[in-house]
Amino acid sequence: MSTYYLNYLEELESEAIFxxxxxxxxFQNPVILFSGGKDSILITHLAKKAFHPAKIPFALMHVDTGxxxxxxxxxxxxxxxxxxxxxxxxxxQESIDKGRVTEEKGKNATRNALQITTLLDSLEExxxxxxxxxxxxxxxxxxxxxxxxxxxxxxxxxxxxxxxxELWNLLNGKYFEGEHxxxxxxxxxxxxxxxxxxxxxxxxxxxxxLAHQRDVVKRNGSWIPNSEFLKLEPNEEIxxxxxxxxxxxxxxxxxGIESDADTMEKIVEEVSTMRETExxxxxxxxxxxxxxxxxxxDGYF
Amino acid sequence: xxxxxxxxxxxTTAGSVDDGKSTLIGRLLYDSKSIFEDQxxxxxxSSKQKGIEGVDLAMFTDGLKDEREQGITIDVAYRYFTxxxxxxxxxDTPGHIQYTRNMVTGASTANAAVVLIDARHGxxxxxxxxxxxxxxxxxxxxxxxxxxMDLVSYSEETFNxxxxxxxxxxxxxxxxxxxxxPISALDGDNVVNRSENMTWxxxxxxLHELETLHISSDINxxxxxxxxxxVLRPQRKGFEDYRGYAGRIASGIxxxxxxxxxxxxxxxxxxxxxxxxxxxxxxxxAPMSVAITLxxxxxxxxxxxxxxKNNQPKLSQEFDVMLCWLNNAPLKxxxxxTIMHTSNEQKAVIKEVVYKVDVNTFKRNEEDKDLTMNDxxxxxxxxxxxxxxxxxxxxxxxxxIILVDESTKETVAAGMIV
Numbered sequence: 001m002s003t004y005y006l007n008y009l010e011e012l013e014s015e016a017i018f019x020x021x022x023x024x025x026x027f028q029n030p031v032i033l034f035s036g037g038k039d040s041i042l043i044t045h046l047a048k049k050a051f052h053p054a055k056i057p058f059a060l061m062h063v064d065t066g067x068x069x070x071x072x073x074x075x076x077x078x079x080x081x082x083x084x085x086x087x088x089x090x091x092x093q094e095s096i097d098k099g100r101v102t103e104e105k106g107k108n109a110t111r112n113a114l115q116i117t118t119l120l121d122s123l124e125e126x127x128x129x130x131x132x133x134x135x136x137x138x139x140x141x142x143x144x145x146x147x148x149x150x151x152x153x154x155x156x157x158x159x160x161x162x163x164x165x166e167l168w169n170l171l172n173g174k175y176f177e178g179e180h181x182x183x184x185x186x187x188x189x190x191x192x193x194x195x196x197x198x199x200x201x202x203x204x205x206x207x208x209x210l211a212h213q214r215d216v217v218k219r220n221g222s223w224i225p226n227s228e229f230l231k232l233e234p235n236e237e238i239x240x241x242x243x244x245x246x247x248x249x250x251x252x253x254x255x256g257i258e259s260d261a262d263t264m265e266k267i268v269e270e271v272s273t274m275r276e277t278e279x280x281x282x283x284x285x286x287x288x289x290x291x292x293x294x295x296x297x298d299g300y301f
Numbered sequence: 302x303x304x305x306x307x308x309x310x311x312x313t314t315a316g317s318v319d320d321g322k323s324t325l326i327g328r329l330l331y332d333s334k335s336i337f338e339d340q341x342x343x344x345x346x347s348s349k350q351k352g353i354e355g356v357d358l359a360m361f362t363d364g365l366k367d368e369r370e371q372g373i374t375i376d377v378a379y380r381y382f383t384x385x386x387x388x389x390x391x392x393d394t395p396g397h398i399q400y401t402r403n404m405v406t407g408a409s410t411a412n413a414a415v416v417l418i419d420a421r422h423g424x425x426x427x428x429x430x431x432x433x434x435x436x437x438x439x440x441x442x443x444x445x446x447x448x449x450m451d452l453v454s455y456s457e458e459t460f461n462x463x464x465x466x467x468x469x470x471x472x473x474x475x476x477x478x479x480x481x482x483p484i485s486a487l488d489g490d491n492v493v494n495r496s497e498n499m500t501w502x503x504x505x506x507x508l509h510e511l512e513t514l515h516i517s518s519d520i521n522x523x524x525x526x527x528x529x530x531x532v533l534r535p536q537r538k539g540f541e542d543y544r545g546y547a548g549r550i551a552s553g554i555x556x557x558x559x560x561x562x563x564x565x566x567x568x569x570x571x572x573x574x575x576x577x578x579x580x581x582x583x584x585x586x587a588p589m590s591v592a593i594t595l596x597x598x599x600x601x602x603x604x605x606x607x608x609x610k611n612n613q614p615k616l617s618q619e620f621d622v623m624l625c626w627l628n629n630a631p632l633k634x635x636x637x638x639t640i641m642h643t644s645n646e647q648k649a650v651i652k653e654v655v656y657k658v659d660v661n662t663f664k665r666n667e668e669d670k671d672l673t674m675n676d677x678x679x680x681x682x683x684x685x686x687x688x689x690x691x692x693x694x695x696x697x698x699x700x701x702i703i704l705v706d707e708s709t710k711e712t713v714a715a716g717m718i719v
Binding site: 004006008010012013014015022024049051052053055137138144145168169174175176187190192 | 406627
């Protein structure tokens with residue numbers, strides 16, 4: 001350590017830890033939004049580092065659409081237990097049952113947009129003033145505009161044209177009663193950075209990210225996994241393919257890719273040769289050119 | 302791509318509205334093969350809809366609906382790309398004057414600024430304004446790209462005369478490292494690849510400059526400053542007496558056993574341990590996030606600063622700052638703002654506007670005392686308690702502040718301590 005500079009992964013780690021501690025320093029009741037995906041797993045791992053030897057001072061909050069990969073749920077429960085942190089689950093099914101939201105109809109129906117209401121209801125119910133998310137600016141063009149500390153008005157809305165300027169390391173997390181913040185500690189990480197870091201730190205992830213033989217159906221150019229929620233169209237058939245997932249969203253909309261990468265090292269290798277973005281297989285983003293921006297304005301994370 | 306040992310370089314772009322910033326970034330991403338096929342397909346599709354032949358490179362960067370509709374950049378967007386030599390973060394900032402505050406936002410953490418000049422127009426007011434802000438923000442490296450060389454027949458004379466213009470006005474500013482490159486962002490001349498149209502140019506293409514800038518010394522490694530963000534008190538077995546001070550080293554180097562002073566109280570102690578997560582280390586340096594424990598039980602909380610006993614910042618309640626006003630609401634005299642400085646927060650009032658700077662001529666105006674959006678002025682600040690400060694020239698971390706208006710909760714100004 002004679003040269004006194006950090007490599008890029010160490011610098012990204014240091015920046016993320018700084019932001020997590022700043023959240024703790026400035027807010028009363030922050031939570032980590034936890035989906036069981038690699039980004040929220042990474043955030044949780046960074047939080048563990050940020051507060052060691054103390055326990056992670058945040059609860060994990062999962063917005064459960066009811067259309068999950070069972071393995072992701074198991075992983076979520078195990079991790080919360082192992083870390084000894086509180087797990088809050090907001091249920092989209094409950095929101096539907098209560099009449100707060102109405103299920104979409106039609107062939108491409110998803111519960112993606114319905115999450116917004118459940119998320120905002122859960123934040124309000126648990127008096128959360130800052131929700132920490134694993135959003136990254138490289139994921140999507142609207143996310144590229146996101147601040148580390150992102151203000152949400154009392155309706156949970158993001159106003160991309162009126163964001164607080166964010167200079168140096170000075171983060172302004174002040175808000176009025178009823179408003180809240182979203183914090184994005186890994187804003188500056190790319191998909192490749194995440195995989196390099198997870199591999200370097202030997203962080204455990206759901207095996208859905210690793211290639212296995214799986215039952216899938218080809219839909220809109222992606223391999224959609226077979227599940228109890230899948231309704232086969234007349235011209236579709238279930239086949240077995242060696243598949244892995246680049247992102248974990250709802251099981252109904254997350255397309256897998258054909259792959260032989262069955263170890264972390266092989267994933268790193270594979271991601272470095274990818275010619276498509278990781279959200280390329282997410283049908284929620286394909287709905288319109290500004291699908292993510294529109295959702296975010298409504299309160300999506 | 303394995304780039305484990307590589308550093309991170311943050312740079313920002315500056316230049317007038319139509320100087321081609323977005324095109325340059327698009328070109329950089331495209332030629333360094335950082336564009337994915339689905340992104341390319343989407344942009345090709347949108348370009349076609351707008352009636353543009355081929356690919357509109359600028360569309361890779363403008364992400365918001367309003368930006369695409371109006372063809373301008375409204376807010377800072379961050380872009381990423383990696384080469385075998387470095388990882389880059391680009392703060393793509395707007396050129397429009399009404400969004401100067403966003404330019405300041407993007408530039409505050411940058412190692413380098415890429416200033417674009419249209420070869421047909423030479424140095425204009427906007428060039429001067431942005432260069433002035435870059436110098437005010439103490440960006441260590443400036444790369445001046447004379448763009449649209451294809452439209453001036455790749456003329457060496459035109460390039461030289463613009464370099465001369467730039468040298469003339471920038472000599473009045475404090476800029477340490479300036480480089481000049483003639484480019485065509487549209488065609489890719491001297492961006493990633495060397496131009497065949499300008500064989501007279503002996504320097505390197507822009508990407509090569511960015512890959513080789515020496516940035517290790519951009520952070521102050523002399524004056525040790527450690528602002529405490531939070532105190533770790535684990536209520537668990539084995540750590541009953543543990544009191545860890547968590548924070549990110551703002552500057553300098555810390556070692557176990559060193560004598561330190563805690564400010565503002567002035568108590569002294571010795572460093573017992575330094576931790577990065579679970580790993581104990583013997584020394585740590587900026588910008589590492591660490592947890593430090595001390596030999597003695599001292600009362601320390603968020604906002605305090607741990608420094609070396611023999612190298613301390615100034616403790617001051619009244620000081621001058623160069624202030625950039627960022628908010629629609631103008632400065633209200635006698636209003637108490639919240640000042641944020643490192644992890645410390647106090648109340649502050651602006652006692653006096655000393656002078657305003659005309660960012661086009663760099664002239665001082667001592668008559669006009671009104672501060673409105675995008676104004677830059679030297680002011681005298683008074684704070685409710687003493688702050689541990691350094692001058693911004695010496696230390697970008699402990700020399701910077703922001704002001705928050707408590708009636709709107711918004712960040713209204715950013716300041717650099719003189």
